[in-house]
Amino acid sequence: MKKIAVKSLLPLLLSVGLMAGCATQPEEPQGPTQEELEAQRAREAAEAAARENEACLQEARRLAEQVNAYTNLNADQSARLDAARAAMRNNEGCRARDLLSALASELEAARMTYTVVRGDNLWNISGKSEVYGNPYQWPLIYKENRDKIQDADLIFPGQEFEINKNPSASDVDAAVQHARTRGAWTLGETEDSDRDYLSR
Numbered sequence: 001m002k003k004i005a006v007k008s009l010l011p012l013l014l015s016v017g018l019m020a021g022c023a024t025q026p027e028e029p030q031g032p033t034q035e036e037l038e039a040q041r042a043r044e045a046a047e048a049a050a051r052e053n054e055a056c057l058q059e060a061r062r063l064a065e066q067v068n069a070y071t072n073l074n075a076d077q078s079a080r081l082d083a084a085r086a087a088m089r090n091n092e093g094c095r096a097r098d099l100l101s102a103l104a105s106e107l108e109a110a111r112m113t114y115t116v117v118r119g120d121n122l123w124n125i126s127g128k129s130e131v132y133g134n135p136y137q138w139p140l141i142y143k144e145n146r147d148k149i150q151d152a153d154l155i156f157p158g159q160e161f162e163i164n165k166n167p168s169a170s171d172v173d174a175a176v177q178h179a180r181t182r183g184a185w186t187l188g189e190t191e192d193s194d195r196d197y198l199s200r
Contacts, residue, residue, distance in 0.1 A: 056093030060084065063100035069168040070107045072132065077103060110165040114141075118157045122149075131163055139175035139197055140167050152194050153185050174200060 032040070067081060080103050087096035114125060122142055127135035142152045145161045167175075178197040185191050 060096035
C-alpha cells in the first residue's frame with residue numbers, strides 16, 4: 001500500500017514541481033541602483049572638472065608667457081603674478097587663468113599721457129620715475145609717438161606723448177640697444193639710425 005501511495009503521489013509531486021518551476025521564472029536584470037547612479041554621476045563630474053582644469057592650466061601657461069614679457073610691473077601687479085604662479089603650482093588652473101587674464105588685460109592697457117614742458121627732452125622724460133625710470137628707454141617714447149616727433153632730438157612744450165607703461169622686455173631691449181648705439185645726431189633732422197629703429 002505504501003508503494004502504491006508513493007507511486008500515485010509521484011505524478012502529483014512531479015506536476016506540483018513543474019508548476020512551481022514554471023511559476024518561478026528567472027529574474028529580469030534590474031537597472032543600476034540609486035547608489036550606482038550617484039557614483040557614476042560623481043565620476044563623470046570629476047572627469048569633467050579635471051578636463052576643465054587642464055584647459056584652464058593650458059590657457060594660464062599661455063597668459064603667463066604673455067605677462068612675463070612685460071616690464072615695469074608695480075608691487076601689486078607682481079604680487080598678483082606670484083599668486084597666479086602659486087595657483088598653477090597647486091594645480092588650480094581656472095584660478096590661475098582668471099588672475100593672469102585680468103593682469104594681462106591691465107598691462108596691455110597701461111598707458112599714460114605726458115605733456116612736454118620747457119627744457120624737456122626724450123632722455124629726461126624717460127628717466128622720470130613715473131615714466132620708465134631709465135633714460136636709455138627714450139626710444140620707446142619716440143617710437144610710440146612717431147607721428148608727433150619729426151626729430152628725436154627736437155620736441156616742443158605742449159606736445160602730448162602717449163607712453164606705454166609696460167612695454168615688452170624685447171621692446172625695452174631694442175630701445176636701450178638703439179639708445180646706446182645711435183651714433184652722432186643733428187638737430188632738426190631724422191637720423192638714419194632712428195629711421196632704422198622705427199622700421200623694426
